[in-house]
Amino acid sequence: MEVMRILHMNRGNGETSYAKNSTAQSNIISLGRRVLDETLKKLMMSSSEISSFGIADLGCSTGPNSLLSISNIVDTIQNLCPDLHRPVPELRVSLNDLPSNDFNYIFASLPEFYDRLKKRENSNKAALGFQHGGGGGPCFLSAVPGSFYGRLFPCRSLHFVHSSSSLHWLSQVPCGEVNNEDGVVTTANLDNMGKIYISKTSPESAQKAYALQFQTDFSAFLRSRSEELVPGGRMVLSFLGRSSPDPTVEEACFQWELLAQALMSMANEGIIEEENIDAFNAPYYAASSEELKMVIEKEGSFSIDRLEISPVDWEGGSINDKTYDILRSKPEALASGRRVAKTIRAVVEPMLEPTFRQNVMDELFERYAKIVGEYLYVNSPRYALIIVSLLRMG
Numbered sequence: 001m002e003v004m005r006i007l008h009m010n011r012g013n014g015e016t017s018y019a020k021n022s023t024a025q026s027n028i029i030s031l032g033r034r035v036l037d038e039t040l041k042k043l044m045m046s047s048s049e050i051s052s053f054g055i056a057d058l059g060c061s062t063g064p065n066s067l068l069s070i071s072n073i074v075d076t077i078q079n080l081c082p083d084l085h086r087p088v089p090e091l092r093v094s095l096n097d098l099p100s101n102d103f104n105y106i107f108a109s110l111p112e113f114y115d116r117l118k119k120r121e122n123s124n125k126a127a128l129g130f131q132h133g134g135g136g137g138p139c140f141l142s143a144v145p146g147s148f149y150g151r152l153f154p155c156r157s158l159h160f161v162h163s164s165s166s167l168h169w170l171s172q173v174p175c176g177e178v179n180n181e182d183g184v185v186t187t188a189n190l191d192n193m194g195k196i197y198i199s200k201t202s203p204e205s206a207q208k209a210y211a212l213q214f215q216t217d218f219s220a221f222l223r224s225r226s227e228e229l230v231p232g233g234r235m236v237l238s239f240l241g242r243s244s245p246d247p248t249v250e251e252a253c254f255q256w257e258l259l260a261q262a263l264m265s266m267a268n269e270g271i272i273e274e275e276n277i278d279a280f281n282a283p284y285y286a287a288s289s290e291e292l293k294m295v296i297e298k299e300g301s302f303s304i305d306r307l308e309i310s311p312v313d314w315e316g317g318s319i320n321d322k323t324y325d326i327l328r329s330k331p332e333a334l335a336s337g338r339r340v341a342k343t344i345r346a347v348v349e350p351m352l353e354p355t356f357r358q359n360v361m362d363e364l365f366e367r368y369a370k371i372v373g374e375y376l377y378v379n380s381p382r383y384a385l386i387i388v389s390l391l392r393m394g
Contacts, residue, residue, distance in 0.1 A: 007169060007283065010346045011062065011102040019063030019105060021346040023339075024316030025165045026065050031316075032164060032238040032387050033072060035306055039389045040076045042305075043160060043234045044084055053077070053089040054158040056228075058148040059166025060095040062102040067113045069162055070095065074117065074139065091139040096152055099145040100350075106143065147171060149220045153228040160234055161225055167239040170283040171217045174209035190281055194264060194274070197256035197282045200248045206281075207247055214285040218295045226301035231394040235302070241386035242286045243309050251384045252286035255314065255344060258375060262368040263356070271363065272356050280355050282348070289386060302390040311382045314340045314372075330377055337373025341365050 010017045055073060060066045070093055081088045095106060117139075146152050148163070149171045174190065190206040192198070198207050225235060242252035260277065267274040289309060296302055315336065328336065345365045353361065375381070 007098055007100070007351065010349055011105070013105070016342070016345055016349065017063070018061065018102075018346040021342040022061075022063050022065050024314070024343050025061075026068060027316030028238060028312065028385060029065060029068055029072070029164050031310060031312065031385060032236065035238075035308065035387050035389055036072060036162065036236050037076050039234050039236050039305065040073065040160065041080055043232075044077065044080050044086075046232055047159065048084070048086055050159065051089050052092060053160070054092045054094075054153075054230075056094045056096060056144075056153065056158055056161050058096045058152075058161060058163040059169075060097050060101075060106070061166075062097075062105045064109070065164075066095065066106045067109060069164055070141075071113070071116070073160070073162060088138065092157075093139060093141045094144045094153065095141070096144045096146065096148060098147060101145065103143050103145070110141070149217050149224070151224045151227060155227050156230045158225075158228045158233060159230055160236075161229065162236050164238045165240070167218070167221070167237055168241070168284055168286060170210075170213050170285055171220075172213065173281050173283045174206075174213040192281055193278050194260065195257070196260045196263065196277065196280050197253050197284060198247055199253055199257050199260075202248070210247065210285050211291065214287050214291065215295055218287070218292070219299050222296065222299040222301060226299070226392060229392040231392055233392040234305070235390040235392075236387070237390070238385060238387045240286050240383050241292070241309065242288050243311075243384045245288055245290065247286065247288075251311075251382050254381055255340075255372075256282060256284070258371050259344065259348075259368055262364055262371055265367055266360065266364060272360060276355050280352075282351065286384070287386070292386065292388065296390070301393060303393055304388060305391050306387075306389040308387045310385045310387065312385050314376070314381055314383065315343070328377060333377035334370070334373035336376050337371070338369045340372050340376075341369035344368070 010021075013019045055070070057066075057069050057073075060069070074091065074093075077091070078088060095103075097103070144152050148166070190203075190209060192202050192206045195202060198210055229235070242249055244252070247253070263272065263277050264274070266272045267277055289307060292307070293304065296304060342365075345361070345368075349361055349365075352364070356364070
């Protein structure tokens with residue numbers, strides 16, 4: 001699977017597009033707002049002499065969420081500066097995602113984005129003067145396509161990095177390892193039969209391969225950002241993970257388990273080939289907080305300022321009660337299942353199409369919606385949202 005090519009959300013503004021089905025991700029951005037604001041305040045208080053401020057949103061995706069995070073960041077900086085008795089610095093804002101991302105949707109949304117900022121400026125009587133033409137405006141927005149598992153920006157050009165709902169995606173599908181008679185390590189299939197992600201029935205070798213791929217990727221991410229951030233720069237990262245050491249717990253993998261069930265039901269009817277299910281493995285990993293800490297400490301460029309794990313429901317809603325248990329009527333559960341299926345489809349359909357064909361997608365996600373709805377009727381599943389604030393040391 002060529003991840004750089006197929007890892008993108010459904011493009012455009014249609015009924016199955018990410019733009020129309022990304023409320024869960026929007027809710028997750030909102031859940032991280034408190035940590036975002038706190039981190040920016042600490043950064044602004046320690047960098048009063050900076051006149052040009054470098055900001056990057058990594059994995060910006062497309063649709064309305066692509067500009068939501070940046071809007072929040074700019075809003076916070078705008079509100080902080082008067083309280084800190086300092087002028088608003090020039091803002092250099094970069095939006096990043098893979099080259100296959102629908103950047104055209106973002107560019108088409110920019111006039112509305114600038115108008116909204118201008119109205120907010122006027123209502124607050126602030127002197128930001130955002131402009132989308134020529135020089136003179138203190139906010140300069142650009143797009144930077146490429147993988148955030150490598151270098152994207154010049155050395156020490158950034159002061160703040162943000163990423164939401166992106167770092168659970170891996171740079172590639174993990175490979176198993178086999179030692180031959182000469183002791184040489186070679187790659188092999190994961191032998192993850194009937195599944196598309198690690199599960200209770202996955203071999204231990206598949207679980208280890210996924211964990212190793214995450215460690216490799218996240219270490220590369222930190223190493224790249226350590227070059228690009230100034231000393232004292234900060235990052236706020238939020239992504240799906242898990243609160244348990246066990247990578248096969250429900251919060252880490254069950255959305256994939258139910259999707260595998262939908263695929264297997266179609267294979268049993270001869271609609272798709274079972275061998276294609278056996279061969280497909282999602283480039284995704286829900287890391288634990290301990291795995292995260294281990295990689296951060298080993299890489300050595302960042303210290304953890306704050307790390308939180310927040311439970312969220314499958315539609316991105318906050319769960320405050322540890323005994324969370326929603327009693328739904330059957331119609332409510334099935335309706336929720338359809339919404340969840342639309343959200344998942346907008347994210348994973350481009351990954352599935354090359355293996356299973358575009359013409360089976362409607363049938364697949366109709367089945368998936370029903371399976372999810374039935375599951376939600378008798379269960380109250382959750383994701384574990386990891387929010388971490390990091391300080392660039394040195």
